[in-house]
Amino acid sequence: MSVCPIDYRYGFPEMKRLFTEQAKLDHILEVEAALAVAQAEEGRFPKKDAQRIAEAARSGRIKLQRVKELEAATRHDIMAVVKAFAEQCGESGRFVHLGATSNDITDTAMALQFKEALGLLRSDLAGMRDALLARAVEHKDTVMLGRTHGQWALPITFGLKLAVFVSEFQRHVERLDQAGPRVCVGKMSGAVGTGAGYGGKAIGIQERVMTKLGLGIPDATNQVIQRDRHAEFVFLMANIAASVEKLATEIRLLQRSEVGEVQEPFDEKKQVGSSTMAQKRNPVTCENSCGLARIVRAYVTPALENVPLWHERDLTNSSAERMMIPHACILTDYILRNMTTVVKGMKVNAGAMLANLKSTRGLIMSESVMIALVGKGMDRQDAHELLRTASARAVAESRDLHDILSEDPKVIKLMPRKELAAALDYARYTGDSAETVERLARKLRPAA
Numbered sequence: 198m199s200v201c202p203i204d205y206r207y208g209f210p211e212m213k214r215l216f217t218e219q220a221k222l223d224h225i226l227e228v229e230a231a232l233a234v235a236q237a238e239e240g241r242f243p244k245k246d247a248q249r250i251a252e253a254a255r256s257g258r259i260k261l262q263r264v265k266e267l268e269a270a271t272r273h274d275i276m277a278v279v280k281a282f283a284e285q286c287g288e289s290g291r292f293v294h295l296g297a298t299s300n301d302i303t304d305t306a307m308a309l310q311f312k313e314a315l316g317l318l319r320s321d322l323a324g325m326r327d328a329l330l331a332r333a334v335e336h337k338d339t340v341m342l343g344r345t346h347g348q349w350a351l352p353i354t355f356g357l358k359l360a361v362f363v364s365e366f367q368r369h370v371e372r373l374d375q376a377g378p379r380v381c382v383g384k385m386s387g388a389v390g391t392g393a394g395y396g397g398k399a400i401g402i403q404e405r406v407m408t409k410l411g412l413g414i415p416d417a418t419n420q421v422i423q424r425d426r427h428a429e430f431v432f433l434m435a436n437i438a439a440s441v442e443k444l445a446t447e448i449r450l451l452q453r454s455e456v457g458e459v460q461e462p463f464d465e466k467k468q469v470g471s472s473t474m475a476q477k478r479n480p481v482t483c484e485n486s487c488g489l490a491r492i493v494r495a496y497v498t499p500a501l502e503n504v505p506l507w508h509e510r511d512l513t514n515s516s517a518e519r520m521m522i523p524h525a526c527i528l529t530d531y532i533l534r535n536m537t538t539v540v541k542g543m544k545v546n547a548g549a550m551l552a553n554l555k556s557t558r559g560l561i562m563s564e565s566v567m568i569a570l571v572g573k574g575m576d577r578q579d580a581h582e583l584l585r586t587a588s589a590r591a592v593a594e595s596r597d598l599h600d601i602l603s604e605d606p607k608v609i610k611l612m613p614r615k616e617l618a619a620a621l622d623y624a625r626y627t628g629d630s631a632e633t634v635e636r637l638a639r640k641l642r643p644a645a
Contacts, residue, residue, distance in 0.1 A: 296394030305383030
């Protein structure tokens, strides 16, 4: 019986496969095989024994069910693997796990999982970035209301709004690339980190193993890889999830019935918005992504709590990591891919954007008029006060700002009506919005 929604509702197969019991066992066997070969190369035991161990690791003869049977008896997960492994290696089984401590194997196996997960997440991030960039270029000149504090502010283009997200997700790509070498690091330094069990050859063995596995080599460890690395990995996903929620929230706000400027994809032939209100078209994918992003961010606390382990190690991190690492990876991948689909398919209602601009009755152009008046010789503070009082009067009388200003002798004296109309033109006051989008496109797509 499934209990966790990840088992039956959330997540994509590619990321889920990385964290199955079988995948974990396969990684552990890969690490044990690399360790055996490295020790043989360092002269710890005959190479023919290492070859038998490596062949057994690849053979498929070491079964998960057998490992579980042994774990039930030993109550130790790695010892269960070692016993099941040794059973399949004949006389060479006596060299399996020689000199190693459990975390030499589990931490290195986890680093392999991190490496694979980061590869999928990088692809996800690049996909999100590119989808946003395509829509930003498409709408670089689409004028809409800019809002601050939830209130009308100034005109903006939808392309510029999306370009801000493009830049943000590009930073996540860069953070991921920078974090990889710090996060994907294994160890072979034995119990408490001295490497004594490797017969004075721990440093060479560790270098050989990590080189074979394509992982980083730590400068110094105790019995475990230090959990600041794992905390950075979880925080990276939490930071990504925060940006996903930011994007999803923006779309939700723009999809409100009173705004109607953007809508997430909706299958009009089949999709149901409400079990009773047949007219509903709810932003359910965006809302789902917001909720799951909060779960991802919640894992930051246990990840940080895992950093201060006792002395050379304790086991308080283990149970938390079994939960938070797979869940954070699976959910981050899930919301990134879902929201990329939303970005690609979202409907942009330029007509609603224009209608909402017009509904401001010119109020959002007060800065434009103020700057134009200063250009005609008026003091900046006087111009600001003039626009403040004119705007308040326009609101109180439900009139256009243009009409209020046209009646002000100070304005008419300095600005002909044609110039006043130009200063109140939404489309002429988007500044460098389009150029910002184009510059970003040239930076990220230099060959385009």
